[in-house]
Amino acid sequence: xxxxxxxxxxxxxxxxxxxxxxxAAQERVDEYGEAELQELADAYEAWMEMLDRFQDxxxxxxxxxxxxxxxxxRIDEVMGEISDDxxxxxxxxxxxxxxxxxxxxxxxxxxVYEQLEPVGELVELxxxxxxxxxxxxEARKDLSFRCDELAAELDxxxxxxxxxxxxxxxPTERIREPIESYNDAVxxxxxxxxxxxxxxxxxxxxxxxxxxxxxxxxxxPPEITEYIRNDPPGTEPVPKLLEYSSYSRSKLSHYxxxxxxxxxAVDHHRAYFDKLDADALRIDWPPPTADELRWLCQxxxxxxNRIDSSAVEPLRTVRALPRETDYERLRNSAVVTxxxxxxxxxxxxxxxxxxxxxxxxxxxxxxxxxxxxxPER
Numbered sequence: 001x002x003x004x005x006x007x008x009x010x011x012x013x014x015x016x017x018x019x020x021x022x023x024a025a026q027e028r029v030d031e032y033g034e035a036e037l038q039e040l041a042d043a044y045e046a047w048m049e050m051l052d053r054f055q056d057x058x059x060x061x062x063x064x065x066x067x068x069x070x071x072x073x074r075i076d077e078v079m080g081e082i083s084d085d086x087x088x089x090x091x092x093x094x095x096x097x098x099x100x101x102x103x104x105x106x107x108x109x110x111x112v113y114e115q116l117e118p119v120g121e122l123v124e125l126x127x128x129x130x131x132x133x134x135x136x137x138e139a140r141k142d143l144s145f146r147c148d149e150l151a152a153e154l155d156x157x158x159x160x161x162x163x164x165x166x167x168x169x170x171p172t173e174r175i176r177e178p179i180e181s182y183n184d185a186v187x188x189x190x191x192x193x194x195x196x197x198x199x200x201x202x203x204x205x206x207x208x209x210x211x212x213x214x215x216x217x218x219x220x221p222p223e224i225t226e227y228i229r230n231d232p233p234g235t236e237p238v239p240k241l242l243e244y245s246s247y248s249r250s251k252l253s254h255y256x257x258x259x260x261x262x263x264x265a266v267d268h269h270r271a272y273f274d275k276l277d278a279d280a281l282r283i284d285w286p287p288p289t290a291d292e293l294r295w296l297c298q299x300x301x302x303x304x305n306r307i308d309s310s311a312v313e314p315l316r317t318v319r320a321l322p323r324e325t326d327y328e329r330l331r332n333s334a335v336v337t338x339x340x341x342x343x344x345x346x347x348x349x350x351x352x353x354x355x356x357x358x359x360x361x362x363x364x365x366x367x368x369x370x371x372x373x374x375p376e377r
Contacts, residue, residue, distance in 0.1 A: 011143050013072075014369045018136040020375055025129040032087060032122065040087045041123045045076045047092065047116060051109060056106045068104070083120045086260040088220055089142050136377060143371055150364040157357040164337050164348060170333035175321050176285065182314040183282045184299075189308035190278035199241050200234040205306050209280070221272060227265030231258070238273060240268050283318065286334040290322035 029037060054071040079096050082089065096111050194202060203225055209217040228234035231240055233256050244255055245267035253258040266273075281303060287293060297319035304311045321327050336345065347353050 010137070011367065013137040013147055014373050015136070015143055015370060018132070018139040022129070022136045022377065025125070025132040027144040028125045029129045032125065034126075036087050037122060037126050041090060042121050043078075044085055044116065044123050046081065047095070050074050050078055051112060054110045055106070059106050059109065068102070071104075087122060091115055091119055094285050096267055097369045133377060140371070140374060140376065143367055143374075146323045147364065148372060150360055150367065153360050154357070154364060157353060157360060158338075160344060160348060160353045161357055163340075164351075165331065165354060167329055167333050168336060169343060170326075170330050171332050172334045172337065174325050175287065175327060175330045176334065178286060178314065178317045178321060179258065179283050179287055182311070183316050185311045185314050186304055186308075187278045188280045189304070189311040191282060193275065193307040194237075195239055196237060198235045199228045199238045202238055203228045203234075211302060212303055214296050214299045215280050217302045218272070218276075223265050224269050224272065227261060227354065231261065232256070232263075233262060240275060242269075242270065245270065253355065274315045281353060287331055289331070290327050293322060293327075294319065300311070 021122050050071075054067070054074070057067045059073050075096055082092055088091070098112060098115070099108070099175050101108070126337065203220050206217050207225065209215050210219060228241075233244065236244075238264065241262070242254055245263055247255070247259075249259045249263075256262050281300060283293075283296065283300075288296060297315060300315055301312055301319075304315060305307075336348070342349070347356070
């Protein structure tokens, strides 16, 4: 039997059993009263601690009158702390009376321990109830954890089920090839733009990209912008500025008027330039929905026109895909092919997802019902 088949029966049966045990243990406590049993437990603990402390000191050859007096004084203190309406108070009185003697042996203590056994049995009612409560809480925690696991499984299965109509064999190259052609073109255009145009032109372009939220370039740091706009080296291409910033200060002084200023503006922000590429101008694969693609292409057209108008032509081809192809079917297939594992695709093709979904949903609903039936205690 699979885990998914056995888990609900095991977990529900377990919490039912633990709930019954807790109810039974609580009923025994209620027979005597929680507060009354706790008072008895405190008295019992005080007696047991006292007996354990003094037994070796007052028995056998080690016993002396001073230690015995201290022992009996402690008995008086303990008895003074116990209310006369405490459960089984008469047993404590009997033990007190029995221990009012001059000398002690281990058999005297054994007798007292035997007298206190009925008290210990009542105290165990609280301990048993507490253990039953902890076992119940653990069973409920296991149940809740399994519910969380099943909820995650349901999310995954529902995601798969939503893709069950996808045509896994659809000719996705019909939309992929135009997108790749555009991506290749714009990547090369941006590389040439970055390499050939002045840093001032590049920075201006990057600042303008703030107008287009779908074209996600990172804005250049203000120190770079200010330097490139206002200082003569800003007319050089970015690679030349990066080359300058690697020079020694003495060598750099032959090329620029203020070497320190260039180093602060360019070399200190070299990481920004190192990660600057055409990614923001590319179209991801799998591509966005038809509506999202339309808005993205509109912004990309404005952006790409600023660096190389020739790269706009393949972008127009991409923009036309929703009109000229069965775009959503092809895109849906691309999503399935690109985002799902081989195993998930196999399950979709086999049609087993719906059956799995039904089974997991039934298991989840059963455990959720059990969680409601057995609240936190």
